[in-house]
Amino acid sequence: MTSPASPNDREKVVSKLPGWLRQDLKVRAAQKGIEIQAAVEQGIQDWCNLASATAGVDTSGADSFSTFLPEGQWDEFKRIASDRRVSLIQGLAQSVQLWLDTHPAPDVERPAITRRIVVCNQKGGVGKTAITAGTGEALAENPSRLYPVRIAKQLAAASDALDSPLDTEDLPGLGLRVLLVDFDPQCHLTNQLGGTPLPMNGDSLTNHMAGDPKGDLRDLIVSVDDEHFAGRLHLLPACNDAFLLDVRLSAVRAREAALERALAPLEPHYDVILVDCPPSLGLSMDAAAYYGRRRDGEKPGQSGALIVVQAEDSSADAYELLTTQIDDLRGDLQIDIDYLGIVVNLYDSRRGYIATSSLQGWVDIKDPKVVGLIGDLKEQKEAVRVKQPLLSYAPKSQQAVGMRALAREIS
Known part of the structure; x- marks a missing residue:
């Protein structure tokens, strides 16, 4: 200032x-x-x-x-x-x-091309859903209110950063129009935000991707009603029929573009679309990665893959498989898919050497770099239990201020 x-x-x-x-x-x-x-x-x-x-x-x-x-x-x-x-x-x-x-309030700066953030890792249990929701909530918060945001630190020396009080700064909400897409047949994102999974015999994102829509996809979207978001945060609920998506996509022409074809009509209504991916390396992940590719006229780092990991060894193995798939897709289709960064989730230095050394290993990668460090604390679990957005349930919690820092890091 x-x-x-x-x-x-x-x-x-x-x-x-x-x-x-x-x-x-x-x-x-x-x-x-x-x-x-x-x-x-x-x-x-x-x-x-x-x-x-x-x-x-x-x-x-x-x-x-x-x-x-x-x-x-x-x-x-x-x-x-x-x-x-x-x-x-x-x-x-x-x-x-x-x-x-x-000195009137500045207008919210909106991207010329709707940003598409694919939150992924085929390993289950790393917290992709929590990161998808928290990042989307942070992007949609009220621009006329102030919220505590973690001040960025050098993560290379921050293995115990979450065990002490965080340095924060009060900043206005980002005020963007955000769509959260639950692309996982387990419906975790839908359930956590208090939504209702779509019925198997009705319309769904899967039907639209498979070329068999039963209506307008916009009719399936629900608003995450909360004063913090004021109609800016929406959810496209999941349906259990996504278990069949890879089989159905095998019969679709240009199947890598299936998610893009389905979501394209929604893009004019949103500044950012976040896709909560399933724990899979199948055709559905190909479609999600392709959706996050850099489009003509789009700046590098606006859209792409946000990879969620934990500070333990199995996440490293899963990371290698995922990046290999994305890199193969890049080469096969001659497209640019940017890595927006790595989020180390559910971190707790009290777990000892495995956690602290693993965090250092993620930081050492450099490209993609670590863009978020989120602690394993009770507020996220409580928000899930009561089916409320974390950033309205516990807006001053360490996890909330970390989500806001993550949203700004990738903006």
Whole structure:
């Protein structure tokens, strides 16, 4: 964040502001990437330069507010407030409101091409579903509210980072329109978010991929209703018929593009689509990897594969199999499939040498790099039990602040 005056040139001033105005100031300053004191300084300067006071602001319930201003500015402000016959509290409130009015909230930056994030690893139990949900939730949070986000650290020296308090920063939500696609016949993502799996005798993503749709895929989408997301987070539920997907895809022409053909009509409505992949290396995984390929005009690293692992040996074996499949697909079809990174999930350094050395092994890979480290803590399990999104159930938990850091790392 920036400030026009150095700390040595400033003096502390104490006044009062109503809580709602102080909160609006805090959010807007974070949205603009500047310090609160810089915003107040600019607001007071502009207010003093006006020909007269602006419209009155409701200051009922105002309580203590302090900041640092350039030397002499507060004295000049008090003189002008006296000339205009307004109280210091009212003058300060008008100054802050003036700054808010002249610095509107920035628009959410939306990608030109819908981003497609394929969350994968054919090894079951690594937590792909939790990472899919948590990342999607972090991408969809309210841009007009502040949330604690873990400050990035060098993971190479952070094997015990999750055992101590995390350094966090309050940042606005990203405000993107997100679709979570449950591509796993076990329906974990659907169930965890309180959805209902689709009936076997109805329509499903599998039917659309197999070229046998029974309706409009958009009619199957449900909203994850929560004030944190305000209609920006949606779910395409799974159906158990996905167990048959590989068999059905074997009879489909250009089967690698089957998922893309099915989801293409949905893309104009979303900024990001995350696909929770099944624990499989079959044709369905080929289709998911192809869906995440880099398209014409798309920048590297916008779409691709996000690989979820654990800090233990079997994840390394599964990682080799998965990357071999993706690399083979790249070569066979002459396409670019970017690796968005590795997420080490369910980490607990108390498990000893196996966990800490495995984490170091993932960090040492470098390409793809580790982009997230999520601890094995109770809040995620509790959120699953009550069928609520983690980031609304426990928004200040270590797992939640880690999910927000992950979402920003791959944005």
